[in-house]
Amino acid sequence: MTTWDEELLPATRRALTHRIAVAQAEGRAPSLVAAVVRGGRAVWHGARSSVDGHGPDEDVQYRIGSITKTFTAVLVLRLRDEGVLDLGEPLEKHLPGTGAGEATIAELLAHTAGLAAESPAPWWERTPGSLRPELSDVLGEKPPLHPAGRRHHYSNPGYTLLGALVEELRGAPWEQVLRDEVLEPLGLHRTTAQPEAPHAGGWAVHPWADALLPEPLEDLGRMAPAGQLWSTTGDLARFAAFLVQGDDRVLSAESVREMRTPAAPAEPADVVDGATYGLGLQIQHRDGRLLAGHSGSLPGFLANLTFSVVDDVAAVALANCTSGPLLGAVGADLVRIVAEAEPRIPEPWRPLREVDPAVLELAGPWYWGTHPFALRVRADGLLTLGPLTGGGRRARFRPNGDGGWTGLEGYYAGELLEAVRRADGTVSHLDLGSFVFTRQPYDADAPVPGGVDVEGWRGIAQP
Incomplete structure (x- = not known):
């Protein structure tokens, strides 16, 4: 770590x-309160x-x-990592009878299940959750609005279903889990469900x-997994550090990396903004920087958590007004200010501990x-593996x-x-998903698909 x-x-x-x-x-x-996290800990707090x-x-x-929603997504990923469920499984397998059971768990996490954005009237954010005691009250009579998996359509009821899934599989209330x-x-x-x-x-400011x-300030009831929580910049700073680094007591670094990997097709407007969605995290390109995190709003409150893994900087901003x-x-600007003013110092280069001649x-x-x-x-x-010049396909391999x-x-x-070797043990070529990589361009001694012209390389004869 830096x-x-x-x-x-x-x-x-x-x-x-x-x-x-x-x-x-x-x-x-x-x-308005804010915090900045660097190197896994809060390094600044401000308030106005x-x-x-x-x-x-x-x-x-x-x-x-x-x-x-990001907290709820963490709970679902924990169930996946324990082998209790598979993200590709339909919801119906674990939570039958919802009317939205054909959607997969991954689609619910990524808001691609095709469900409505909101629950049926009255507006759930300003009315008691007791008006919607059952999942059917949250979903309405015809839950799907779009074919599952075809488009990103943000859905609060979708995360209500995920919270109910957690309760079903853990045998305890979402809040307790x-x-x-x-x-x-x-x-x-x-960080609590009640203030x-x-x-x-929470205040509304006259326009x-x-x-x-x-x-x-309503208790959201069944809708709680979509937006109930109260928290502080101190707690969210620690949560942001977790989303960057992982914590094996909760989720591994590999699993939080999966959360911030795009999992949803971007809507046309989002393509312009460079925004998409992972598994419980919003993802965007802004000012040449890849950012992940999540926004939040309920009547009387606004919230944002933003982080850049490359810069190892995160920001939290909270305000107590409905809009403004x-x-x-x-959040993006707080990350940018720190990243540009005090750029991350790279780790010292270190050589391999052991050198494998075959590698x-x-x-x-x-x-x-x-x-x-x-x-x-x-x-x-x-x-x-990557191109020597210009752009092109590049990747790391484990x-x-x-x-x-x-x-x-x-x-x-x-x-x-794979490295394909000849009978004498020497390397003939690399095979990468059927692509043949050779030591010389179109090496005649390697099995280049389509073969290599027997006359080899040549110039163009002049008349």
Whole structure:
């Protein structure tokens, strides 16, 4: 892990304070709190308030709305990792009779199950959850609006189903399972389903006057797994660090990486914005930076959690107003300010501990047809293969233990890379998902598909 300086530079801290001050003033938020995480710990906290001398700190709760969905997704991934379910299984296998059981668990996580965005009227965010005591009350008479798996259509009822799935398989209420399996292990003692003092009150700000109206604070009941939670910048900073690094007590680094891997087709408007969705996490490209996280809103509250894995920086921003400050932009800007002002210091280069001659033999240039590629052997035990010049397909490969390697990303994700040897043990070529890579372009001594012209390379005869 990168060794960071203990504190941010004064100029960086001032730029962060300026950003949230502008957001609170221009967004007319009664209060706005924020935190920045670097190297796995909170390194800055800021607050702006309309009440003099009453700046909320990192222990004050705000309602976090749909960031709750990320917590629910963690619970579902835990069940998958334990072998209790498979993400490709239909919901009906584990939770029958919902009317939406043909959708797979993965589709529900990625909002591609085709379900409606909201529950039937009245508006669930401003009415008691007791009005919707059963799943049928949440889903309505005809749950699917679109064919499952065809498009990303954000669905709050979809995450209600996932919460019910957790309850069914764990035999305990969603809130209790969340407390036992996620909140307590990660030390998120100020994240709760019901507000606990000190907490902010939720307000609506008049669009044309500097006046306030209190918003109702409803218990969402069955809809709780989609948006019930209250939390603090202190707790969400720790949760953000978990989403970057993983924690084997809750979810491995590999599983949280899967959460932030795109799993849903982008809508046309999202393509322009460079946004998509993983498994419980929103993903976007912004200012040349890949960001993941989640936004949240309920009447009286706005929330955002944003992080960049490459920069090892995360940001949390919370406000107690129904609309106003654009916290998605605030979170992205807080990450950008730190990443640009104090860029991540790379880990020291270190050589391999042991050199395997059979693997080292594969290093160097290879040709796919006439395209030159380079294969490198890394100190972490992986191989990388990518074009020597310009853009093109590149990937890392992990060893399978049998002499083969499996691609980890991009076009070659899941594809098998093998070194094919001749009878005398020398390497003839690389086979990558049926593509033949040779030491020379169109090497006549390798089994190049379609064969190689027997006359070999030549020039063009001049008349």
